[in-house]
Amino acid sequence: EAQVTQNPRYLITVTGKKLTVTCSQNMNHEYMSWYRQDPGLGLRQIYYSMNVEVTDKGDVPEGYKVSRKEKRNFPLILESPSPNQTSLYFCASRGGRGQPQHFGDGTRLSIL
Amino acid sequence: GDSVTQMEGPVTLSEEAFLTINCTYTATGYPSLFWYVQYPGEGLQLLLKATKADDKGSNKGFEATYRKETTSFHLEKGSVQVSDSAVYFCALGNRDDKIIFGKGTRLHILP
Numbered sequence: 391e392a393q394v395t396q397n398p399r400y401l402i403t404v405t406g407k408k409l410t411v412t413c414s415q416n417m418n419h420e421y422m423s424w425y426r427q428d429p430g431l432g433l434r435q436i437y438y439s440m441n442v443e444v445t446d447k448g449d450v451p452e453g454y455k456v457s458r459k460e461k462r463n464f465p466l467i468l469e470s471p472s473p474n475q476t477s478l479y480f481c482a483s484r485g486g487r488g489q490p491q492h493f494g495d496g497t498r499l500s501i502l
Numbered sequence: 503g504d505s506v507t508q509m510e511g512p513v514t515l516s517e518e519a520f521l522t523i524n525c526t527y528t529a530t531g532y533p534s535l536f537w538y539v540q541y542p543g544e545g546l547q548l549l550l551k552a553t554k555a556d557d558k559g560s561n562k563g564f565e566a567t568y569r570k571e572t573t574s575f576h577l578e579k580g581s582v583q584v585s586d587s588a589v590y591f592c593a594l595g596n597r598d599d600k601i602i603f604g605k606g607t608r609l610h611i612l613p
Binding site: 394423430431432433435480482484487488490491492493494495496 | 534536538543544545546547548551553591595599601603604605606
């Protein structure tokens, strides 16, 4: 089954404790992205990647890092999480230009 | 810059009512247009898409027509069901290949 898999689905942690949210897709897609979803703000793109070792900032990259060492994986790293990063996070992938996004089921992060 | 504007929610309807969720966009050229649906506790799923003017996307009884002259892509369904309760997002893919989302419209269908 074609899918985007994120882990964990839920995480409660404390300020400053480094965390990684993993994302993997099995569709051989070139493009991958991370979004955060907040009430009243909709979806905002954090980072995206157009291929292995090619990443770029989205609209709200501050406080986040990503890497794309393999085509299928695109982890999101919070080196020193803060409470304003409490949010619902989605990983997405797509096959190419003009193609629709395929989304994971989301990761709800709470930073205390 | 390019943007998508969709009607504020929540929208509350009775079962079997007619649904319209308005979406307008600003973009240069001819963007691709999408509607996504997000059910509770899940990620966004593509509902339908259109890639050129006058195209009609359709799926699960939902329809939307790409109107270049009014820069609109309104979502419609003739008879909604309780199971259609969800958040609906309009989106465009612009000439820089960036996907831009509207803020979403929450739909409640009452039995």
